[in-house]
Amino acid sequence: MSFNHQQKVYLPTDARTNQYITAEIKLTDALLSQYPDYLSCYQALARQFFELADRHNLRNVHVIANDKLPVVRFHTEAYCLETEQQVIFFYNPRYHEAQNLFARADYRTRKIRFLFLAVGDELRANSASFHTQVQGLLAEFAPKLALEQPIKVRDHQHLTYDLFARAKGNKKTYGFKLRGIPQRYKARGCALPDDVSALSYVTVTLPLGRRLKQRLGNESLGDYTKVYTRLQDSFKKAVLDHNFKRAAMVANGLLPLVRNSKFDRLSTDKGVQMLGFDPSAAEPQFLSHWSGTNLVETAYFVIAAGKEDHTDAGFGRFLNEVEDALRQFATDIDLDGERQDLVVRFHQHISYKR
Numbered sequence: 001m002s003f004n005h006q007q008k009v010y011l012p013t014d015a016r017t018n019q020y021i022t023a024e025i026k027l028t029d030a031l032l033s034q035y036p037d038y039l040s041c042y043q044a045l046a047r048q049f050f051e052l053a054d055r056h057n058l059r060n061v062h063v064i065a066n067d068k069l070p071v072v073r074f075h076t077e078a079y080c081l082e083t084e085q086q087v088i089f090f091y092n093p094r095y096h097e098a099q100n101l102f103a104r105a106d107y108r109t110r111k112i113r114f115l116f117l118a119v120g121d122e123l124r125a126n127s128a129s130f131h132t133q134v135q136g137l138l139a140e141f142a143p144k145l146a147l148e149q150p151i152k153v154r155d156h157q158h159l160t161y162d163l164f165a166r167a168k169g170n171k172k173t174y175g176f177k178l179r180g181i182p183q184r185y186k187a188r189g190c191a192l193p194d195d196v197s198a199l200s201y202v203t204v205t206l207p208l209g210r211r212l213k214q215r216l217g218n219e220s221l222g223d224y225t226k227v228y229t230r231l232q233d234s235f236k237k238a239v240l241d242h243n244f245k246r247a248a249m250v251a252n253g254l255l256p257l258v259r260n261s262k263f264d265r266l267s268t269d270k271g272v273q274m275l276g277f278d279p280s281a282a283e284p285q286f287l288s289h290w291s292g293t294n295l296v297e298t299a300y301f302v303i304a305a306g307k308e309d310h311t312d313a314g315f316g317r318f319l320n321e322v323e324d325a326l327r328q329f330a331t332d333i334d335l336d337g338e339r340q341d342l343v344v345r346f347h348q349h350i351s352y353k354r
Contacts, residue, residue, distance in 0.1 A: 006316070006317045006320060007177060007311075007313040007314070007316045007317060008175040008176060008177055008316045009175070009176050009178060009315075009316045009319040009320050009323070010173040010174065010175050010176075011159065011161050011173060011174060011176055012161050012162070012165035012166070012170045012172065012173055012174075013170070013172040013173065013174050014161070014165065014170060015159055015160065015161035015174075016074045016158075016159070016160045016161070017093070017123040017124050017157070017158065017159055017160075018072055018073070018074055018093065018118070018123070018156075018157065018158040018160070019093075019117075019118035019123050019124075019127050019130060019155070019156065019157045019158075020070070020072045020089075020115060020116060020117045020118060020156050021115075021116040021118075021130075021131065021134050021153065021154065021155045021156070022070060022113050022114065022115050022116075022152075022153070022154045022156075023113070023114040023116075023134070023138055023151050023152070023153050024111050024112070024113050024114075024151065024152040024153075024154070025111065025112050025114075025145055025147060025149075025151055025152075026110065026111055026112075026148070026149055027041075027065075027108065027109055027110065027111065027112055028146050028147070028148050030146040030148070031145060031146040032108075034146070037105070038103075038104075038105060038106070038107065038108055038109075039103060039104075039105040042063065042065040042101060042103040042109075042112075043101065043103075045063065045065075045112065045145075046063045046101040048141070048144060049061065049063055049114060049141065050099045052137050052140055052141055053099070053116075053137060056133050056134075056136055056137045057133065058116055058133055058134065058137060059097040059119050060091065060093075060096060060097050060098050060099075060116070060117035060118075060119050061098075061099055061114070061115065061116050061117070062087075062089070062098070062099065062100045062101070062102065062114075062115040062117075063100070063101045063102065063103070063112065063113070063114055063115075064087055064102045064103075064112070064113040064114075064115060065101065065102065065103040065109045065112045065113075066102055066103055066104055066107060066109055067107075067109050067110055067111060068082070068083075068085060068086055068087045068102065069085060069086045069087070069271070069272065070086070070087050070088075070089065070113060070115050071086050071087070071088045071089070071255070072088075072089045072091075072117065072156070073088065073089070073090050074090070074091070074092065074093075074160065075090035075091060075092065076092055077090065077092075078090065078091045078092065078095075078096035078098065080100070082102065083271060084271075085271040086271050086272075087102055089115075089117065091117060093117070093118055093119050093120060093123055094119075094120065094121060096119070097119060098117075114141075116130075116134050118130050123157075124157065124159075127155075127157060127181075127184065127185075128184060128185045128187075128188035128189070128190040129188070129190070131155055131185060131190050132189075132190045134153075135190075135191075135354075138151060138153070138354065142354075149353075150353035150354055151353065151354050152351065152352075152353055153351065153352055153353070153354055154349065154350070154351045155181065155349065155350045155351075156347065156348075156349050157181065157347070157348045157349070158345050158346065158347055158348075159176070159178075159345070159346040160343065160344070160345045160346075161343070161344055162341045162342065162343055162344070163204075163323065163326055163327070163330070163337070163342040163343075163344050164330075164337030164338070164340070164341065164342055167337040167338045168337075168338060176314075176316060176319075177313055177314040177315075177316050178314040178315035178316050178318075178319060178346070178348075179313070179314035179315075180198055180200070180310060180314065180315070180348070181198060181348050181349075181350045182196055182198055182350065183312070183314075192350070192352060193352045193353075193354065195352065196350050196351070196352040197260055197350065197351045197352065198348075198349070198350045199258065199259070199260050199277075199279065199304070199305075199347075199348075199349045199350075200304075200305040200309075200310070200315055200318075200346070200347065200348050200349070201246075201258045201277075201302060201303065201304035201305060201346075201347050202302065202303045202304075202319065202322050202344060202345065202346050202347070203256055203258075203300055203301070203302050203344075203345045203347065204300065204301040204302070204303075204326060204342060204343065204344055204345075205298060205300060205341075205342075205343040205345070206231075206298065206299045206300070206301065206335075206342060207297065207298055207340070207341070208227070208251075208295075208296065208297060208298060208299055209340070212333070212335070212340070213227050215333070215334050216230045216231065216333060217230060223292055223293065224292050224293070224294075224295050225292030228249075228251055228290045228292060228299075230333065231249065231251070231299055231333065232249050232288055232290075234329055234332040234333050235247070235249055235301050235329050236249075236286055237328075237332070238325040238326070238328040238329040238332070239286075239303060239325055240284075241325070241328065242321050242322075242324060242325040242328075243321075244303050244321075244322075244325065245281075245282075245283075245284045245285065245306055246277040246279075246284075246285050246303070246304035246305075246306060247285075247286050247287075247301070247302060247303050247304070248275050248286065248287035248288065248289070248301070248302040248304075249287075249288050249289070249290065249299065249300070249301055249302075250273045250275070250289045250290070250299070250300040250301075250302070251289070251290035251296050251298075251299040251300070252273065252289045252290050252291060252294060252296065253294065253296045254271060254272055254273035254289070255271065255272045255273065255300070256272070256273050256275055256300045256302050257272040257273065257274055257275065258275045258276075258277060258302060258304055258347070258349075259274060259275070259276055260276070260277070260278065260279065261276030261277055261278050273289050275287055275302060275304075277304040277306075279304070279305065279306045279307050280306070280307050281306075287302075301329075303322050303325070305318050315346075315348075319346060322344075323344070326342065326344065330342060
């Protein structure tokens with residue numbers, strides 16, 4: 001494989017892109033004192049926020065004032081699913097626009113999250129301009145919030161595709177260098193603080209269908225230890241063979257969420273399994289979360305990039321190696337790529353305080 005080919009990863013043309021930004025503030029007594037009750041506060045902030053969003057041409061924005069975690073996914077139809085711990089947004093960035101407030105009249109939220117969903121075409125190419133729009137709104141909005149602490153900004157970007165798209169007939173591909181967000185934004189004139197935290201990782205979604213469980217060694221009803229152990233051993237061998245230092249398997253019914261353990265305090269709640277990796281640490285780390293008595297519909301696998309995986313050219317070589325490891329894993333568990341999806345989601349994430 002040529003050097004240039006190593007620097008790029010070739011993904012199917014139907015790979016989906018997502019970008020969303022959250023701006024998080026703590027609800028202060030000073031802010032609440034301006035309103036007669038909780039709901040009046042939330043509604044007033046939402047009105048101001050939506051008016052600013054219209055002026056800044058931000059067309060899919062939401063206010064979450066119930067301490068629930070936003071989860072964003074692509075879908076051809078727009079709808080929102082609110083669970084006890086999460087607000088899950090399904091939408092197609094090309095078509096869907098919305099403004100919503102999620103709040104309870106009798107509940108004092110600890111944090112208010114302002115959520116911005118990117119809309120339009122070419123989300124990755126336009127990600128810096130979208131971030132700049134959000135920065136402009138926050139600069140105008142911040143003086144009205146009675147802030148006692150800085151606003152926590154998180155920018156999430158995903159590329160999602162089926163590793164076996166070619167086996168299903170989709171043979172057209174497009175090359176990506178996958179440059180880091182700070183480097184891309186700097187090149188496009190979008191200013192970020194010097195202390196911005198960046199994290200990149202891959203999550204893999206594997207449905208545990210009947211045939212796959214039988215091939216892996218389905219045991220007696222109520223004991224699935226052999227299935228999970230086989231998956232864990234095969235995945236761990238693949239990542240070690242390809243010299244990855246940060247990986248995890250999650251098969252406990254929770255959605256994996258990766259954070260930088262050097263900067264973020266981790267706790268597993270909100271219906272997610274928090275995974276902490278330090279991109280600069282040299283020691284290998286493999287995390288595993290499953291129980292042999294709990295059969296889940298989906299297993300998730302995670303490979304996190306470290307400082308050694310980032311180059312000026314981007315994460316293309318990293319994702320090529322990830323794909324090689326996943327193909328080894330799929331072969332070892334006898335996965336049929338023509339009939340089963342192995343959904344790969346490449347995450348790029350930055351966070352900072354402003």
